[in-house]
Amino acid sequence: MEKVLNLTPHDVVIYKDNKPVAVFPSAGSIRLTEKIKEASPVAGIPTVVTEFDGVSVVLSQDFCTQVQDAVVIVSLPVLQATKENPFILEKIKKVLNDKNVNLKAIVAPDTGNDSVVKNEKGQIIGVKRFRTL
Numbered sequence: 001m002e003k004v005l006n007l008t009p010h011d012v013v014i015y016k017d018n019k020p021v022a023v024f025p026s027a028g029s030i031r032l033t034e035k036i037k038e039a040s041p042v043a044g045i046p047t048v049v050t051e052f053d054g055v056s057v058v059l060s061q062d063f064c065t066q067v068q069d070a071v072v073i074v075s076l077p078v079l080q081a082t083k084e085n086p087f088i089l090e091k092i093k094k095v096l097n098d099k100n101v102n103l104k105a106i107v108a109p110d111t112g113n114d115s116v117v118k119n120e121k122g123q124i125i126g127v128k129r130f131r132t133l
Helices: 076-084 084-097
Strands: 002-006 012-016 019-024 028-042 045-059 067-074 101-111 115-116 125-126
Touching: 002 019, 028 076, 045 076, 045 084, 067 084, 076 084, 076 101, 084 101
Parallel strands: 002 067, 012 125, 067 101
Antiparallel strands: 012 019, 028 045, 115 125
16 A cells, blocks of 8 residues: 655645645754854855765654655755765665655655645645655
8 A cells, every 4th residue: 555654844735726625734843954064255255065875764753654655755955965965865764664654756746837726825724736856
C-alpha cells in the first residue's frame, strides 16, 4: 500500500477547482544542516554563503510505521538537496528504512505561481500539485 507522508513542519493542502481535496498532516520534519561561510560584502552589507552538509530527520511519536511504500513530502530545498548531495537522500532512506518504510518517491509542494493557492491576505494556504526532480 502506498502512503503519502508529510515530513514538513506544517500541513500540506492540495487544491482542485479552488477547493481543498487532500490534507497531509505533518508526521515530522526533515531539515538540512548547514555551514555558513563569510563572503565578500555586497554594498557594504555582510554576506554569507550557505553550504548544506547534512540532514536532520525528526519523526513524530505517532509516525506511521505500518506502510510498505511511501511518497514523502519535503520542502523544496530538501528536494533539491537530494539531487545535489546523494548522502542526504541516503540518510533519509535509512531513517525511513529503520521504521520499515520504503521510500517510493520524494516530492515537494509546488509553490510556483500557477500552482500556489493563497487566501485574501496573500498567504499560501495550499498548492495544486507536487514538484519532483
